Amino acid sequence: MDGNRLAIDSLVTELRTLRLRSLESRSRLNKPPKLPSRKVLVSIVEGLSAAMFPNRLGLPDLTDEGIDSYVGHTLDVTLRELQKQVRRELCFTAPEGADPEAILRQAASVTRAFAIMIPALRRLIDSDIEAAYEGDPAAGSIDEVLVCYPGVTAIIHQRIAHVLYDLGVRLIARMITEIAHSATGIDIHPGARIGESFFIDHGTGVVIGETAVIGRHVRLYQAVTLGAKRFAKDADGHLAKGYPRHPIVEDDVVIYAGATILGRVTIGRGSTIGGNVWLTESVAPGSIVTQSRAHSEILSKKEAPVCRE
Numbered sequence: 001m002d003g004n005r006l007a008i009d010s011l012v013t014e015l016r017t018l019r020l021r022s023l024e025s026r027s028r029l030n031k032p033p034k035l036p037s038r039k040v041l042v043s044i045v046e047g048l049s050a051a052m053f054p055n056r057l058g059l060p061d062l063t064d065e066g067i068d069s070y071v072g073h074t075l076d077v078t079l080r081e082l083q084k085q086v087r088r089e090l091c092f093t094a095p096e097g098a099d100p101e102a103i104l105r106q107a108a109s110v111t112r113a114f115a116i117m118i119p120a121l122r123r124l125i126d127s128d129i130e131a132a133y134e135g136d137p138a139a140g141s142i143d144e145v146l147v148c149y150p151g152v153t154a155i156i157h158q159r160i161a162h163v164l165y166d167l168g169v170r171l172i173a174r175m176i177t178e179i180a181h182s183a184t185g186i187d188i189h190p191g192a193r194i195g196e197s198f199f200i201d202h203g204t205g206v207v208i209g210e211t212a213v214i215g216r217h218v219r220l221y222q223a224v225t226l227g228a229k230r231f232a233k234d235a236d237g238h239l240a241k242g243y244p245r246h247p248i249v250e251d252d253v254v255i256y257a258g259a260t261i262l263g264r265v266t267i268g269r270g271s272t273i274g275g276n277v278w279l280t281e282s283v284a285p286g287s288i289v290t291q292s293r294a295h296s297e298i299l300s301k302k303e304a305p306v307c308r309e
Contacts, residue, residue, distance in 0.1 A: 033091040036172050040085055042179055047078030048160060052122045056146050075115070083111040089171050110167045117163050124196055128155050131197040135219055150184035151200030161190035192226075194218075195251070202257075209246035215269070218249055221257040229263030229280055250285070 050058040051074045054067055062070055087107035094103055132145045132152055139145050145152055157180035165173035173190035181187045185204040188194075192208045195216035200206055205223035208214070212226045228245040247261045250269040255261070258276040267273065268285030277289055 034088050035092055036085040036088045036175060038175055038179065040081060041172065041175050044078055044082050044085065045157060045160060045176060045179065047074050047081075048118070048121075049156060051075045051078065052118065052125065053146060056143055075118075079111055079115055082114065083107050085172055086110050086169050089169050092171070110164075110169060113167055114163055121159050121163065124159055125152075125156055127196040128152060128159075128198050131199040131217065131219070132201075135199045136201055149203075150186060151203040151206075154180045154184045154186035154188055154200065154203065154206075155194070155198055156180075158188040158190060158192070158194065162192070162194070165190040192246075211242075211244045211264075212246035213248045215249060215251035215253070217252045219254045221255065221275075223258045224255050225260045225262070227260070227262050 046057075051071050054062055054071050054074075058070060058074070087104060090103045090107055091098075091100075129142055129145050129152060132149055133139045133142050136145075139149075157176050161173040161176040164170075164176070170190070177188055177190045186200060186206045188206070188208040189210040189212070191210035192212040192214065194214045195218065197217045198214060199219045200221075201219065202222040206220055207225045207227060209227050214226075226247045226249065231245070232240040232243060234240050244264050246264065248264070248266045249255070250267060250271075252270045253267050253273070254271075255267075255273040256275040259273045259279065260277070261267065261273065261279045263280050265280065266282040268283055268287060270285055271283055271287040271289070273279065273283075274288070274290035277291055279289060283289055
């Protein structure tokens with residue numbers, strides 16, 4: 001027992017040294033500010049979803065008379081909690097010595113700006129749900145699409161996160177899309193710009209990068225990647241950040257399962273990209289891109305290679 005105690009004390013000391021070294025390298029020797037809580041962000045997305053879709057994602061026994069009160073209460077609680085998390089991120093990213101009152105005012109301003117966008121979010125998500133219902137013959141109803149489809153879950157998270165990303169709270173935005181990634185296997189960066197009526201069918205393995213731009217009425221299937229072809233470096237040899245490096249997908253495009261599209265290329269309007277295609281060049285509007293047809297030759301016995309000792 002005493003031996004175990006000594007081993008634990010030694011581990012604690014070594015871990016403390018590593019922790020302080022890490023904080024020193026990031027100029028955080030004073031007590032570092034708290035990060036936003038992933039657990040709380042899960043409840044915030046659930047609250048926003050319930051406020052937008054109270055009959056399906058809210059309480060099970062809502063009455064017509066009580067629904068507006070429920071939505072109002074849910075928004076009030078959720079937006080107050082969002083403001084706390086926004087304040088945490090702003091504290092975390094602020095330089096040392098920043099005015100706490102100024103940070104609090106900024107958090108309130110960000111939250112108000114987000115709240116104003118909630119009706120527009122609902123309209124966008126409605127278009128996504130409708131696209132999923134119309135695009136999948138297996139969908140029995142709009143309600144089924146909303147409560148069952150992982151692509152809809154992922155796009156709800158991304159739509160919320162994208163607004164926050166544009167408002168400057170990019171850590172919270174990234175955490176929200178990673179919550180959806182963990183739940184659905186669909187990885188959409190909050191920075192990606194996605195038009196209305198977006199549908200991801202099945203969805204597992206879909207990856208959409210930060211600077212991707214997707215038009216209206218676009219449909220993707222599972223394992224599609226809209227990624228970067230290469231990563232530029234700055235003068236100091238560090239990876240450059242924020243420059244356009246992901247595809248532009250114009251309106252009315254369909255991209256089938258397993259397709260990989262890399263770099264700042266443009267997929268022209270109305271194009272169809274077949275399954276498992278590897279694409280690093282732009283294609284014109286109305287294009288159909290498929291794999292080369294596989295060829296095989298069967299050698300006759302006479303032509304077959306002979307193994308010799």
